[in-house]
Structures are given as structure tokens and as C-alpha cells.
Amino acid sequence: MKRFWSWLWIALGAVYFFLPLYATLRFSLMMKKGELSLLAYEKVLTDPAFVKAFVFSAEMAVFTILVSLLLVVPTAYWVHLRLPQLKPVMEFITMLPFVIPAIVLVFGLIRAYSKPPLLLTPSPALLVMAYCVLAMPYMYRSVDVGLRAIDVRTLTEAAQSLGAGWPTILFKVIFPNLRSALLGGTFLTFAIVIGELTIAASLAWPALGPYMAVLGQNRAYEPAALAIMSFVLTWGSILLIELVGRGRGGLRSDQLAGTH
Template identity: 55%
Template sequence: MKSGRLVSGLFFGLACLYFLLPLVGTLEFSLRARRGEYSLDAYRNVLGDPQFHQTIGYSFILSMATIVLGVLIIAPTAFWVRLKLPRLRPVVEFLTLMPLVIPPIVIVFGYIRLYNTSSWLPLLGSSAGSDFLLVCGYATLSLPYMYRAIDTGLRAIDVSTLTEAAQSLGAGWVTIMAKVILPNILVAILSGAFLTFAIVIGEYVLAALLNRPAFGPYMVWMGGNKAYEPAALAVVAFAITWASMGLIQLFSRFSKHTQARR
């Protein structure tokens, strides 16, 4: 048993080195903007850039909209398939895997083809329409992760018993979904929301070809025009991602603690 723990610890340490060493190297390089000494000049340049604040704020708003749209579509679908249509579950799982097969560039060219200014529904003729299409594209890309997170949460609870109990008290389907099912799979929804947030923050193709001021194209532009700032921007993006993970873990523990007290 001791040798097994030693081997497990060794592999865990090697995995940490594999993932952390590139980040440490990126951090060290980002501090070399001033010749001969370490400085935070690259971080000052990035954080002081108005375009950084504009793009990160834009992507954050779109990520929240994508999460809401994804939950509104996927949670009722997964709930209904698990409760009433279990035979269709393989079909639904197959459909949710399609975004992993179809490249994002195919999706965005389909949007441009169908919704340009000369089409029957010219959504690309306005900023609001382009933003809506971008949110739909992000929701499509996050579909495999959000669906499996919510489906895993539904597996952990007795959906049939909870639904029957709520119906016996006179609750309708909307009430059951909003007040019974969603609170019980909140941790699973947060897991899917984190993955969706990570996808939206780092996505480039959809935002670039739809000509939207998102964070992904800004990172690519910075990488092609600056030396040390791209490394600083990568570290900042990692920090935002890890902060999101920490908040999710904190919220999950708080939720479990509250449920245990009840």
C-alpha cells in the first residue's frame, strides 16, 4: 500500500510539473519587459489598455448570456428525456456531441450564409443581431459539456420521486423545474457554467469572423503585435479561470453545508 501511494504521489508530482512549468515559464517571461531586471510593465500595459477592459467585459457579458441560454435549453431537455423519454437518451447524447465533430468555422460560415444582409433574416446587419448569433454559437460549442454536467447532476437525484411529490402538492411543470429540479442540480449547473465561461473567454473563430470585440480575437491580436504583453495576458487569463474555479468550489461547499444543516 505504501509503494502504491508513493507511485501515485510520483505521478501526481510529474503531472503538476507538466502543467505548472509552462505557466511558470510564461510568468517569468512576462516579467522581463524591462531589460536586466524583473518588472510589472507588461501587466501595467495590459491592464491599462482600454481595449482589454472592453473585450473582457464584452466576453463576460456574452458568457453570462450563453450560460443562461444553455441552462434554459438543456436543463428542461435533459429532465424530460430522463423522466419521460429514456429511450431517446442515446439520440440526444449523439446530437450533443455534434459540436465536437463540426468545426466552429463551419458554424460561423453557415451563420454568415443564412443571416447576411441579403438573406430573409438579416441578423448580421446589426450589432444586436451579431451578438445574438455569437451567443447561439457559443451555446452550441458548450453543448457537449453543459449537457453532460446537467445529466450527471440529474443522475445523482431521484427525478421521478421529486416530480411526483411536487405534483402531489399541486405544482406545475414550470414550478417543478424552477423550485425542485434546478436547486438540486445547482452544483452540476455551475460545473457546466465554468466550462462554458472558459470556452467563451478563449474562443476566437466565431468572434473574429462575426467581427465582434471579444477577448479571444484581442488575445490573438496582442500576440501578433507585442512581445511581453501576450505572456502577461495569458497569465491574467489563467488567473481569471482559476478564480472562477475557486468561486465554484467555494459555492459548492457552501451549498453542501447548507443542505446538510437542513
């Protein structure tokens, strides 16, 4: 009997989550009257504005990932190795983007960087910097979890005693063992940047978020198709994190073999 109730709640939860998704999917397939078709998807994918917006957002995502990795990984590593007493401070700082709304952040950025000598608003660099702030909690937490899983200090010392310098320690010992954590942070950052609206719209960049917002106001079927596509993209990323994050240390060829 207990089992029945558990299953009932699971079923209700599933209906709650999947029914709107199913409705959106079904609606996105009804562009052609009287039959199900992929016309809406075709329209979206062949729209040059979509392609432009997607490529722009993807580029921003790549830059954001690179800058975040360069900023966060060495910082988190150093905090773990030499300044463990700073961990709570770091955690507080990385939580700030959750507390400060994106709209506040972007207005602050515009006020601070829209006039010389710090005129950055015309440059996509400001957008990337803002995205780095947004992505910081996810990136830092992923890396932090990865570093907690390995004994950073002892591994570093073991490598040192064997004659290794800092580049060797970082690239041969630490990074390979953080691979799944780094990939996790990377995918999450990608997912955040690709769908971001507020900052991109406020800084007036032709990103995917604003494109989707405009499309949603003017069309019926295409936004539904876009929603499903972004959903698949996000879930695809999460699935990849899961597959890559399995096992200790990171991905190994024998573990990946089963995923092809």
C-alpha cells in the first residue's frame, strides 16, 4: 500500500512537469494545419536572424567559459592549497550573483562603464564579464567539489617531491583529476549564457535570449519549437555532465566506451 502511494506521487509529479512540456511539443508540431510536422523547427533553423543570434550567444558562451576557467580554477586551487581559512569568504562571494538580480548588476555595469575612461559598453567584453559573474557560482562550486574530492595538498606535495614544477603539477596532476568538475562547470556556464535575456537585452546585443523574447511576442508556433530545442540542449548538457562525471578522477576511455 505504501508503495502505491509513492508511485502515485511520482506519477502526479511527472504529470505536473511533463504535461506542459508535452503540450508545448505538440503545439510546436502543429504549424501545418491538420497534420503534425517539423515546419516550425524548419522555420526557426532557416531564419538567418536565429542563426546569427545563436552563433553570437555560443561565441559569448565560449569566451565566458575560458575567462571563468582562467579566473576560477587557479583561485579555487590556491584557496584549497594555501588559504583554506578563506573558503567561507569565497563561498559568500560566489553566492552574491544569486542575491543580486541580473537587472541590478547590468545597470550597475552600465553606469560604471558607459563613459570614458572606462568606456566598455560598446565592447562585447563587458557582456562576457557580466556573464562571468552570473556563471561564477556554478563554475566555482563545480571546481570546489572537484577539489574536495581529491587531496589537493598531498597530491601537490607528492608531485613536488618528485621534482615537478608548477606547470607540471597543474597540467599533469591537478587538471586531469578535475576533468569532470571542469566539464560540469563548462556545460552549466554554456547553458546559462545561451539562454540569458536580461543582460544581453539591456546591453543591446543580438543574443539568443532577446531573439527568443521578440519571437515569442510576434509568432505562435516558432517560440514553442525554440523552447523545445533549448530544453533538449540543456538536457543534453546535463546528460553529458552525468556521463562524464561518473567514476573517480574524470573521464577515461574505458568508461566513455559505453556511452557511444
